[in-house]
Amino acid sequence: xxxxxxxxxxxxxxxxxxxxxxxHRSGVTVLERVNWNVESDQFWVVAGHxxxxxxxxLRTAAGLMAPIEGSYRLLGExxxxxxxxRMEARLKVGLVFNGGQLLNQLTLGENITLPLRYHxxxxxxxxxxxxxxxxxxxxxxPWLDLMPGGVGRHWQQRAGLARALVMEPHLLLLDDPLxxxxxxxxxxxxxxxxxxxxxxxxxxxxPTTIVVTVDSLxxxxxxxxxxxxLEDCTLSSLGLLRxxxxxxxxRVREFMAHRRWAFDPAPGI
Amino acid sequence: MTQDGSTPAEAVQVDDPASALALPRWSAAxxxxxxxxxxxxxxxxxxxxxxxxxxxxKAGAAHRLIRPMIRRExxxxxxxxxxxxxxxxxxxxxxxxxxxxxxxxxxxxxxxxGPVMVIAVVRELGPLVGALVILAxxxxxxxxxxxxxxxxxxxxxxxxxxxxxxHYCVVPRVVGMMAGTFxxxxxxxxxxxxxxxxxxxxxxxxxxxxxxxxQIAVALRGMDxxxxxxxxxxxxxxxxxxxxxHGLARPIRxxxxxxxxxxxxxxxxIACVVIDALFIVVYLTIG
Numbered sequence: 001x002x003x004x005x006x007x008x009x010x011x012x013x014x015x016x017x018x019x020x021x022x023x024h025r026s027g028v029t030v031l032e033r034v035n036w037n038v039e040s041d042q043f044w045v046v047a048g049h050x051x052x053x054x055x056x057x058l059r060t061a062a063g064l065m066a067p068i069e070g071s072y073r074l075l076g077e078x079x080x081x082x083x084x085x086r087m088e089a090r091l092k093v094g095l096v097f098n099g100g101q102l103l104n105q106l107t108l109g110e111n112i113t114l115p116l117r118y119h120x121x122x123x124x125x126x127x128x129x130x131x132x133x134x135x136x137x138x139x140x141x142p143w144l145d146l147m148p149g150g151v152g153r154h155w156q157q158r159a160g161l162a163r164a165l166v167m168e169p170h171l172l173l174l175d176d177p178l179x180x181x182x183x184x185x186x187x188x189x190x191x192x193x194x195x196x197x198x199x200x201x202x203x204x205x206x207p208t209t210i211v212v213t214v215d216s217l218x219x220x221x222x223x224x225x226x227x228x229x230l231e232d233c234t235l236s237s238l239g240l241l242r243x244x245x246x247x248x249x250x251r252v253r254e255f256m257a258h259r260r261w262a263f264d265p266a267p268g269i
Numbered sequence: 270m271t272q273d274g275s276t277p278a279e280a281v282q283v284d285d286p287a288s289a290l291a292l293p294r295w296s297a298a299x300x301x302x303x304x305x306x307x308x309x310x311x312x313x314x315x316x317x318x319x320x321x322x323x324x325x326x327k328a329g330a331a332h333r334l335i336r337p338m339i340r341r342e343x344x345x346x347x348x349x350x351x352x353x354x355x356x357x358x359x360x361x362x363x364x365x366x367x368x369x370x371x372x373x374x375x376x377x378x379x380x381x382x383g384p385v386m387v388i389a390v391v392r393e394l395g396p397l398v399g400a401l402v403i404l405a406x407x408x409x410x411x412x413x414x415x416x417x418x419x420x421x422x423x424x425x426x427x428x429x430x431x432x433x434x435x436h437y438c439v440v441p442r443v444v445g446m447m448a449g450t451f452x453x454x455x456x457x458x459x460x461x462x463x464x465x466x467x468x469x470x471x472x473x474x475x476x477x478x479x480x481x482x483x484q485i486a487v488a489l490r491g492m493d494x495x496x497x498x499x500x501x502x503x504x505x506x507x508x509x510x511x512x513x514x515h516g517l518a519r520p521i522r523x524x525x526x527x528x529x530x531x532x533x534x535x536x537x538x539i540a541c542v543v544i545d546a547l548f549i550v551v552y553l554t555i556g
Binding site: 023024040059062064087090091095097101103104105114115117118119121123163167254 | 330331332333335414418421422423425426428429430431432436477520
């Protein structure tokens, strides 16, 4: 990795009184007065129920949507960024969509190398070479020449992660990455992201700041550092995840107790 | 309020109930249609200007990704349609020459075959028929592909990767359709002229090939070549813009893609006819 790391303790996300709109329902505010700071090397899990605004929060954080109100700075740069001249700052954030959201006209390999080919002006072979370490770390080599419809959802999801990682983002945002995954793949994702957050991968010598939206906190206990809760159109920052484990807040206890069957199957499942 | 205490609207109803009720409904429907049409024209023009700006500003950007995509679009809008255009050329030769020459020979006006071919095939039918066939074969595919991509969130993915959707999705299609429309129209006209003589020959009309081609060459002027080029490029540009606009520029759900396709085809046909009318004015102006 050639990109310089953000200094530890440096602000990555700074949201000040931000109101988040809905991507699919124009004019609707899904989150209000969000005051949220994420520092470099932190690993955040943001828990919320379905339709609580998790995806819209991540899209705003990734710069796909402008905040309705308030100010949002990413690594000191005011967001969103649409100008070509500030594109490098925009590329410091990677977004992994739920299900991978691959382009259906391209193979998995072409999907992964697309940002490299566009922003670094490489041909397919050169881009594959650059992305090889990421592809191997994600065990995607056998699937590269298949179309997205020809592989399972978990491999599509991994290809979506690889596509975000090839641009060496400082901040990685993941939208509910465990949904629809079986036990083996769930364990792989948690371990992989944990190592990525610590900079333990061969393709990433520096820690990556990570924000994951989830519907259960329990799988992330060992790897995440901080947590937040989306409830009643607000984001409540709970601070350190270890501290939150002892919380008496009923919603926190609910998200902590909500274990994926993949990790701890209930009797009879 | 009027003097008798009624509102102006109520007063109108009392004076002439029929016109007061019928006219507003009629005029409201026309007004709504007009506003919708103006809004669409405004959107298409804005989209065309954005596309032109991206085309010029990012001409060399990411060329190792974009140029192969342009080649694929030229292939799709051009090379793959050659068999169909060969058939059309033969058909057009039959329609124009097979019918016209027969009547011109009966009237003893066989010397007009050249001007008829130039006006009918080179100036009018060739470009318009070529454009409409490309619209049917490729323009509809643009709306379906882009509309589905938009509905499935793929455009959002491109934006998240910092990839300009207009540069990635629209520019190759616009360039491909312009090149395809120009090249295929030229092939269509050449094919129609050649096949036209075959129909003359089959009808046993006493017109030697050198005389046939001489008449056409004499009737053709330099401006015909220039205007043919401009017209076909304009057709290709406007068809690509309208179809991409309906697939890409507005939020769309999967179930709305078919309706957007119909709308895009209708508006493209109208746009081509309007452009054709403008070129007729140019032809008439320059004599």
